[in-house]
Amino acid sequence: MPENKAVELTYTGGVAVITINNPPVNALTLEVRAQLKQVLQEVEENEDVRVLVITGAGPKCFVAGADIKDFPKQMASGPRENATIYKEMFTYLEETPRPVIAALNGLALGGGCELALACDLRIADEKAKIGLPEVTLGLIPGLGGTQRLARLVGQAKAKELLFTGTIITAEEALRLGLINQIAAQGTALEEALKLARKLAQGAGVAIACAKYLVNRGTELPLRDALEMEMQQVEKIFRTEDLQEGLEAFINKRPAVFKNR
Numbered sequence: 001m002p003e004n005k006a007v008e009l010t011y012t013g014g015v016a017v018i019t020i021n022n023p024p025v026n027a028l029t030l031e032v033r034a035q036l037k038q039v040l041q042e043v044e045e046n047e048d049v050r051v052l053v054i055t056g057a058g059p060k061c062f063v064a065g066a067d068i069k070d071f072p073k074q075m076a077s078g079p080r081e082n083a084t085i086y087k088e089m090f091t092y093l094e095e096t097p098r099p100v101i102a103a104l105n106g107l108a109l110g111g112g113c114e115l116a117l118a119c120d121l122r123i124a125d126e127k128a129k130i131g132l133p134e135v136t137l138g139l140i141p142g143l144g145g146t147q148r149l150a151r152l153v154g155q156a157k158a159k160e161l162l163f164t165g166t167i168i169t170a171e172e173a174l175r176l177g178l179i180n181q182i183a184a185q186g187t188a189l190e191e192a193l194k195l196a197r198k199l200a201q202g203a204g205v206a207i208a209c210a211k212y213l214v215n216r217g218t219e220l221p222l223r224d225a226l227e228m229e230m231q232q233v234e235k236i237f238r239t240e241d242l243q244e245g246l247e248a249f250i251n252k253r254p255a256v257f258k259n260r
Contacts, residue, residue, distance in 0.1 A: 005021065005035065006020070006021055006022040006029070006031050006032045006035050007019070007020055007021070007022075007032060007035035007036045007038075007039050008021050008057075009039045009042060009043070011046075011048075011049070012193065012197075013197060013200055014048060014049060014050035014051060014197075014200035014201075015049070015050065015051045015052075015053060015193065015196040015197060015200055016043045016046065016049045016051070016052050016053070017052075017053045017054075017055065017189075017193070018036070018039055018040075018043070018052065018053070018054045018055070019054075019055055019056065019057050020032060020036075020054075020055070020056045020057065020062070020063050021056075021057035021058075022057075023057070023058065024061075025060070025061045025063075025064035025065075025107065026056040026057060026058070026061045026062065026063045026064060026112070027063070027064060027065060027066060027067035028063060028065065028066045028067070028086070028111045028112070028115075029066075029067045033085060033086065036089060037085065037089055040089055040092055040093075044092070044096070049098060050098060050199065050200035050204055050259065051098055051099050051100075051101065051196040051197075051199045051200045052093070052096070052098050052099070052100045052101070053100075053101045053102075053103055053189070053192050053193060053196050054093075054100065054101070054102050054103070054115065054116075054119060055102070055103035055104075055105055055188070055189045055192065056104075056105050056106060056112075058105070058106070059105065059106060059186060060105075060106040060107065061105070061106040061107045061112075062102070062103075062104045062105055062106055062107060062108040062112050062116065062128070063107075063108060063109075063111065063112025063115055064106075064107045064108075064109045064110070064112055065109045065110025065111050065112055065113075065133075066110060066111050068137075079142060083142045083143055086111065086114075086143045087143055087144060090114065090115060090118035090143060090144055091118070091144075093115075093118045093119055094118050094120075094215065095215070097204075097207075097208030097211065097212070098208070099120050099121065099196075099199050099207060099211065100118075100119040100120050100121075101119060101120065101121045101122070101123065101192045101195060101196055102115070102116040102119040102121070102122045102123070102192075103123055103188040103189040103191070103192035103193075104116060104122060104123065104124040104125060104128045104130065104170075104179070104188055105125050105128070105186075105188045105189060106125060106127070106128055106129075107128065107129050107130075108124075108128060108129070108130045108131075109129070109130070109131055109132075109133060109167065110131075110132060110133060110134055110141070111141075111143055113130055113131060113132050113141075113145060114132070114141055114143040114144055114145040114148070115143075116130070117144065117145060117148040117149060117152065118144060118148065120211060121180045121195070122173075122178070122179040122180055122181075123179065123180060123181045123182075123183055123188050123191050123192045123195070124170040124173060124174075124179045124181070124182055124183065124188060125170065125182075125183055125184075125185055125186065125187070125188040126170055126171075126182050126183065126184060126185050127170070127185050128169075128170045128173075128188070129167050129168070129169060129170075130167065130168055130169075130170070130173050130178065130179070131161065131165065131166060131167030131168055132145050132149065132161060132162060132165065133165035133166075133167060134165065135162065135163065135164070135165040136165040140162070141162070145162075146158070146162060149161065149162070149178075151218075152176075152177055152178055153176045153177060153178055157176060170182045201257070202257060203241040203242075203245060203255070203257045203259075204241070204257060204259030204260075205235075205236065205239045205241050205259060205260065206236055206239075206241065206242075209232040209235065209236060212232065213225075213228065213229055213232055216228065217229065239260065240258055240260050241257045241258065241259065241260065244256060244257055244258070245257070
């Protein structure tokens, strides 16, 4: 990793914390992109990681989109190649069996909003602002934002936000189902870590199966999705975690899950 890290990785228990640290607004630059890809590879190879948390450095910004001054360099190879690298990373966040929590400590705009949308859960500071304002530059989101936003808030509201480029408050985001929780000012990461530690102690295989079913099942006809669910239930019945959970319940003690 470079000495001046624009993307920092720390561990606490079974939780990996990725911090975008690219002042002043934690913009997505070529350097951030390269370092984020490297950090995600490190997380993927670490079998001790049960949960991943992503946040931004400082009190004002999660990620405030791309650096417009850096934009021509990013586009030099063409929009498809540039976007593909980000989209592969965002798809990883969506598809990894580990729960991924975004701690929105401030502005989450453009590519920053798209990064948050790729996470499973989003906890936002009460002062956070969220949006996809690309249309105000004559652009559209190209890292999955149009598709993930519509799946979260519905087509009509997604179109309104995308057509106008409106930036919304944490309160509005919670009302729309865009985020899961509002944290008191300055405590988004703290609240995200509380949840992450709870999930890290949970039945990892069951959580991974639930994530897979929600992600995949909503794309299928109900009959097919129900069959897929039963296949995952059959898988769960062969796990050590289930046996541990049942024994702990019967013996009135906390379960100690081993993610297998």
